[in-house]
Amino acid sequence: MLRAFSLGFVLLVLWGLLSGLMEPFLMALAVASVLVVVLISRRMDVIDHEGHPIQLGWRSIFYWPWLFWEILKSNLLIARVILGQPMPILPAVIKVKGSQKSELGHVIYGNSITLTPGTVTIGLERGELTVHALTKGTADDLKSGGMDRRVTAMMGDEKKYAAGAGGGEP
Amino acid sequence: MIYGATVAALLVIMGLSLVRAFKGPTVYDRMVAANTFGTLTVITLAVYGFMRGRPEFLDIALVYAVINFIGTIAVAKFVKFSHLGHPAGDDHGGDI
Amino acid sequence: MDLDLAGNLVIWDMIGWALMSAGALFAAIGVIGIIRLPDVFTRMHGAGMVDTGGAGLILLGLMVQAGPTLVTVKLILIAAFIFFTSPAATHAVARAALNGGVTPLVEKGTDHKKTKAREKGGDGKSSTT
Numbered sequence: 001m002l003r004a005f006s007l008g009f010v011l012l013v014l015w016g017l018l019s020g021l022m023e024p025f026l027m028a029l030a031v032a033s034v035l036v037v038v039l040i041s042r043r044m045d046v047i048d049h050e051g052h053p054i055q056l057g058w059r060s061i062f063y064w065p066w067l068f069w070e071i072l073k074s075n076l077l078i079a080r081v082i083l084g085q086p087m088p089i090l091p092a093v094i095k096v097k098g099s100q101k102s103e104l105g106h107v108i109y110g111n112s113i114t115l116t117p118g119t120v121t122i123g124l125e126r127g128e129l130t131v132h133a134l135t136k137g138t139a140d141d142l143k144s145g146g147m148d149r150r151v152t153a154m155m156g157d158e159k160k161y162a163a164g165a166g167g168g169e170p
Numbered sequence: 171m172i173y174g175a176t177v178a179a180l181l182v183i184m185g186l187s188l189v190r191a192f193k194g195p196t197v198y199d200r201m202v203a204a205n206t207f208g209t210l211t212v213i214t215l216a217v218y219g220f221m222r223g224r225p226e227f228l229d230i231a232l233v234y235a236v237i238n239f240i241g242t243i244a245v246a247k248f249v250k251f252s253h254l255g256h257p258a259g260d261d262h263g264g265d266i
Numbered sequence: 267m268d269l270d271l272a273g274n275l276v277i278w279d280m281i282g283w284a285l286m287s288a289g290a291l292f293a294a295i296g297v298i299g300i301i302r303l304p305d306v307f308t309r310m311h312g313a314g315m316v317d318t319g320g321a322g323l324i325l326l327g328l329m330v331q332a333g334p335t336l337v338t339v340k341l342i343l344i345a346a347f348i349f350f351t352s353p354a355a356t357h358a359v360a361r362a363a364l365n366g367g368v369t370p371l372v373e374k375g376t377d378h379k380k381t382k383a384r385e386k387g388g389d390g391k392s393s394t395t
Contacts, residue, residue, distance in 0.1 A: 114353035
């Protein structure tokens with residue numbers, strides 16, 4: 001229930017920011033459509049720890065700047081690789097294990113890997129990620145597991161949502 | 171001024187991404203190129219809105235980002251299954 | 267929410283221009299990568315550069331120029347949307363390519379066997395055109 005209210009609040013704020021108009025008629029329309037969307041989402045049973053992960057809370061805020069910094073660094077690295085003459089690439093398919101406990105954690109890890117240029121997640125099965133790496137440096141960087149630790153730290157205590165347990169509302 | 175230069179540069183970059191979309195050789199290369207083209211379109215729309223002083227273009231850019239994503243997913247699924255309503259259940263390839 | 271730049275500090279304009287130029291440069295390099303790199307999976311790295319470095323820096327530059335207004339909020343929304351959807355789209359294309367029978371180009375000295383083991387997913391039914 002808490003998640004449903006939170007989703008409604010987020011949607012209402014989104015509506016306000018996108019329209020920027022505060023007339024009573026439009027606000028009534030906003031409340032009506034937010035209610036419809038929340039009700040449909042509840043009926044579809046998508047408001048859970050994956051669809052609306054508020055349990056991550058403030059920890060995710062500290063994760064983003066670190067990820068942006070990583071993305072910037074690997075962008076510079078890959079830019080140098082692409083402009084090289086000849087290109088110093090060594091494509092490899094490697095497998096890494098995600099130490100997160102829930103599927104949401106694995107997905108966040110996989111998406112973070114894809115977001116940093118030089119590594120692309122091409123498969124994810126039961127916590128084992130198949131990653132395509134462009135150079136040896138990016139592959140070694142991934143194997144060292146710094147990002148894995150960061151994502152696990154961000155997920156925090158997620159035993160409640162461990163893979164297959166089903167989640168549900170707290 | 172700087173906006174005009176950026177829009178011009180982005181248009182040239184979009185043209186370059188079309189090179190890969192035309193050359194292929196596989197359909198997946200074309201999908202990657204088309205997805206990149208869409209992302210560049212979103213940025214170009216945003217910068218163009220700034221250039222003309224019309225923030226409404228940002229809404230168009232947002233909608234275009236949505237359409238670009240759904241389009242890429244739909245094409246990927248269609249190429250794999252030749253069908254958009256294929257269930258994921260018994261296929262070991264899984265859903266896309 | 268107008269885009270009038272009068273009254274803004276010049277230094278912020280300079281920062282915004284620098285960020286936009288850097289973003290355009292990253293986008294250009296990414297697209298050059300899409301053209302130059304040898305196969306689908308390596309080309310995805312170039313596409314990833316356009317989606318993160320290119321789009322992110324240009325939108326950041328626009329945010330700096332717009333200042334704290336609703337326009338910046340919309341730019342943040344666009345950037346967040348691109349950042350959330352780009353990995354999903356890339357993953358979808360990668361899965362489609364793997365299932366369509368495209369083998370990742372792997373140089374010598376890397377995990378050949380593991381690649382082969384995973385390739386059983388490709389059923390050869392789908393055409394690669």
